[in-house]
Structure formats: structure tokens, C-alpha cells
Amino acid sequence: MKLVASLTSPFARKVRILLLEKQIPFELVVDIPWNSDTQVPLHNPLGKVPVLVLESGETVYDSRVIAAYLETLPGRKFIPQYDVARIAVLRLEALADGIADAAAAVFIERKRPPVQVSDDWIDRQMLKIQRGLAGLSVWLGSRMYFVGDDVTLAEIAAVSTLGYLDFRFPELDWRQSHPALANMALRMELRVSVQQTQPVA
Numbered sequence: 001m002k003l004v005a006s007l008t009s010p011f012a013r014k015v016r017i018l019l020l021e022k023q024i025p026f027e028l029v030v031d032i033p034w035n036s037d038t039q040v041p042l043h044n045p046l047g048k049v050p051v052l053v054l055e056s057g058e059t060v061y062d063s064r065v066i067a068a069y070l071e072t073l074p075g076r077k078f079i080p081q082y083d084v085a086r087i088a089v090l091r092l093e094a095l096a097d098g099i100a101d102a103a104a105a106v107f108i109e110r111k112r113p114p115v116q117v118s119d120d121w122i123d124r125q126m127l128k129i130q131r132g133l134a135g136l137s138v139w140l141g142s143r144m145y146f147v148g149d150d151v152t153l154a155e156i157a158a159v160s161t162l163g164y165l166d167f168r169f170p171e172l173d174w175r176q177s178h179p180a181l182a183n184m185a186l187r188m189e190l191r192v193s194v195q196q197t198q199p200v201a
């Protein structure tokens with residue numbers, strides 16, 4: 001299978017970490033959806049990465065659907081089957097992805113010509129980031145894992161988002177205000193899958 005992805009996308013990173021963790025072979029096709037020569041709309045009408053292209057030619061998007069699809073394949077599971085834990089992990093994934101959505105929105109807004117930039121819009125997105133980080137932090141509390149006693153999709157989504165914040169917004173210094181998240185990220189960064197998927201400009 002092929003994964004169409006950019007090397008900066010936190011959503012694509014989440015999927016790449018999962019593929020590596022599950023030891024599923026894949027070909028990484030780097031495509032930047034903002035470039036004029038992008039092929040992404042041929043795979044996903046929304047023009048967004050990541051897209052998984054199966055051997056059959058069928059495509060799977062977005063990243064949450066890809067994550068759910070990968071769980072149906074052989075290999076270690078990252079989404080619990082038990083309903084309460086399952087919903088908790090999926091909700092944490094939604095929260096981590098939502099922070100990444102807000103961060104990406106700010107990054108794009110700041111690239112506009114200065115007269116078009118809306119400070120109100122940026123403030124609104126930054127609030128989502130701050131509240132989202134607080135939400136993740138409170139959930140984790142003083143525990144090692146968000147849900148249960150091992151790494152799930154929740155940690156993978158969170159570390160992908162936190163890595164994106166480090167990459168695009170180093171001035172945020174979320175580690176200072178959220179030490180529990182910082183410890184979780186440190187533990188995750190020991191994993192080869194996380195080391196091999198660092199964002200690259």
C-alpha cells in the first residue's frame with residue numbers, strides 16, 4: 001500500500017507512526033497539497049493528506065478512518081475493543097487532532113498578506129490550542145497512559161500534535177505549562193516510530 005503524505009502533517013505522522021508500530025510495509029509518497037502540481041485531489045476530493053492507497057487502488061481517508069482501517073489488519077492493536085475505553089481513545093484522538101487543526105489554521109493564516117490576516121481568527125484558534133492542551137493534560141493527570149496500561153492511538157495522536165506544535169510554534173513552550181504531557185512525549189520519543197517521523201520542512 002502507499003501512503004500519500006507531506007512530511008510536516010501531524011495527521012499523516014499519526015498514520016506513519018501507526019504503520020511503523022504495526023510493522024505494516026508501505027511506500028511513502030510525499031506530496032505537498034499546497035503545491036500547484038499536487039496529485040492529492042486525484043486521491044482525495046478534499047485535497048488533504050494523508051491518503052492511504054490500497055493495492056486494489058481504493059483510497060482511504062481521512063487519518064481517523066485510516067487509523068480505524070489499520071486496526072482491521074493483523075498486528076498490535078492501538079484502539080481498545082471494550083466500548084468505554086474505545087470511546088475514550090477515539091475522543092482523545094479527536095481532541096489531539098482538533099489541536100492540530102487549530103494550529104494548522106493559525107500557521108496558514110499567518111502566511112497571508114499582512115492586511116488580510118485576522119487577529120481575531122488567530123486568537124480564536126490559539127484558545128482552542130490552549131484549551132485542548134489543558135484538556136489532554138487533565139485527562140492524563142499523573143498517569144503514564146491516557147487509557148489503560150499501555151500506549152494507544154491516544155498517545156500516538158497526542159505526540160504527533162505536540163511535535164507539530166514544536167515544529168511550527170516553538171515559542172508556545174507547552175512543556176512548561178503541561179509537565180505531564182511533556183513526560184508522556186519524552187517516553188513516546190524513545191520509540192523508533194516516533195523518531196523516524198519527525199516533521200521535516
Ligand SMILES: N[C@@H](CCC(=O)N[C@@H](CS)C(=O)NCC(=O)O)C(=O)O
Nearest residue numbers: 009011033047048049050062063064
Ligand atoms: N481531518 C483530516 C485533516 C487533514 C489535513 O488537514 N491535512 C492538511 C495537512 S496537515 C492538508 O492536507 N491540507 C491541505 C488543504 O487543506 O487544502 C485528517 O485527519 O486527515
